[in-house]
Amino acid sequence: MDAITTDNLTKRFGNLTAVDGLTLSVAPGELFGLVGSDGAGKTTTMRMLTGIMDPTEGSARVMGRHTVREAEPLKEEIGYMSQRFGLYPDLTVLENLHFYADIYGLPRRGRDEKIGLLLSFSNLTPFGKRLAGNLSGGMKQKLGLACALIHTPKVLFLDEPTNGVDPVSRRDFWRILYQLLREGVTVFVATAYLDEADRCNRVGLIHRGKLLACDTPDNLRGLMDGTILEVRTPDPRRAALLLRERLEGESVGIFGDRLHVVTRDAEETGRAIKAIMEGAGVTVQSIRPVEPSLEDVLVSVLSGEATR
Ligand SMILES: Nc1ncnc2c1ncn2[C@@H]1O[C@H](COP(=O)(O)OP(=O)(O)OP(=O)(O)O)[C@@H](O)[C@H]1O
Incomplete structure (x- = not known):
């Protein structure tokens, strides 16, 4: 079974077609990059795949779950880090993680171990008591990622996760992603950075809602005419x-x-x-x-x- 499949996935806002007949599939354990400039339709695609927004036409399944009919059970299978990820600046790093653990109904038993693991995984252990609002941009992104992983999702959706983050923190963030991949998590990442796209197993190029090409970075380079x-x-x-x-x-x-x-x-x-x-x-x-x-x-x- 594929981790993600979409069939003619389409979203219209009035006259505007934000996502136009998207058909693709992502294999389990794959790192898939959706690449396009601002307004190309990446966020709208993510919202549909995570069951937050219903498509106007077409359908999608994630881990076999229909994103509209099975939106609730789907949420347990996926982690989603949106562009404006909801960290609470007045709560500490640890309190933010506990907050998300509550939202996902993580059992009390084993919760501290899980949070400890996520903190060390994201190199945030020394900062547990720091207010999230006082973290650097790169550390905020890592805390966002840790929160999105609190319930051990099988598929992780990341919407421009390193936007505005310095190059060293970006590299750090990608190191963490590779570790997740080794653990078998499927990662679907939207990015406007092409060097990041180059790190993906496969890349979909999206423009004005349409998927113009979808292949490995090497094969995409082969598309060059001239x-x-x-x-x-x-x-x-x-x-x-x-x-x-x-x-x-x-x-x-x-x-x-x-x-x-x-x-x-x-x-x-x-x-x-x-x-x-x-x-x-x-x-x-x-x-x-x-x-x-x-x-x-x-x-x-x-x-x-x-x-x-
Ligand atoms: N709720 C909405 N109502 C009306 N139009 C919308 C809505 N959400 C998105 N759009 C429009 O749909 C198009 C695609 O937007 P989307 O946010 O999916 O693009 P994107 O590739 O994620 O770009 P960005 O990185 O800037 O968010 C844009 O033209 C946007 O203005």
């Missing part, structure tokens, strides 16, 4: 403006201090880039073909969508 030329220059912004204006039909993206140009003819385009930039007095440090990143794939799939 070669990526990486251009290094001290002035990437000016170079991008110039190349966008002068290179016909090629897509030009800025990736930090580099440009990525997608082309079907690497040699010819490489020569053209050099001539255009040098002609305009913009220094070319190097031009070389590179492996596409997931971000390249997303940009390429979305630009294909835009011209459709």
Whole structure:
């Protein structure tokens, strides 16, 4: 049995279709990433999968439970960390965990052991008595995760769990997720960070409610049409403006201090880039073909969508 299955899952708000005919399945123990920009439909998908919101059309099952007809028993199988996860800032770390233990009706016996385990698992043991409101952003996220795990769920839903968290805490958070995976938990994570998507077993790219592609990160990279030329220059912004204006039909993206140009003819385009930039007095440090990143794939799939 799959951990998650959806069939034509759809949600409309008036004229707006927030989630449009989503059909996918996630295997038990899999780490699945739902990737898309703001407003793509990730949160709405999560709300339907966790039984909080009913679909307008279609259906979903999680651990075999129908998300509408069996919403109550479903809640025992899943943990959900939403974007505005309900931590109580005036309660301590320990009190927050006890609060969630009460909500899930965790028996008194064994409760302290479970909370102790979760605290050490999330590296929060020394902070048990600190008010949640006084925790750093990264620690808040870890406490949120610990609370979502209080009842030992089989499937964990995380909605942009590391949004706004510093890189070190993000890495820490992912280390904890990998540990959960080793324990057999299925993780469904929504993220706008493509480096995080790259850590998933499979990734679904969602845009305007539609699933545009769904595969392993490697196979998604294989979807790239053409070669990526990486251009290094001290002035990437000016170079991008110039190349966008002068290179016909090629897509030009800025990736930090580099440009990525997608082309079907690497040699010819490489020569053209050099001539255009040098002609305009913009220094070319190097031009070389590179492996596409997931971000390249997303940009390429979305630009294909835009011209459709
Ligand atoms: N309750 C609602 N009523 C009306 N429109 C809504 C509602 N919830 C979401 N939407 C709209 O549905 C679309 C998808 O929103 P959703 O929150 O699912 O996207 P998202 O990918 O999670 O983005 P974000 O990360 O910004 O939350 C958006 O256009 C949003 O404005």
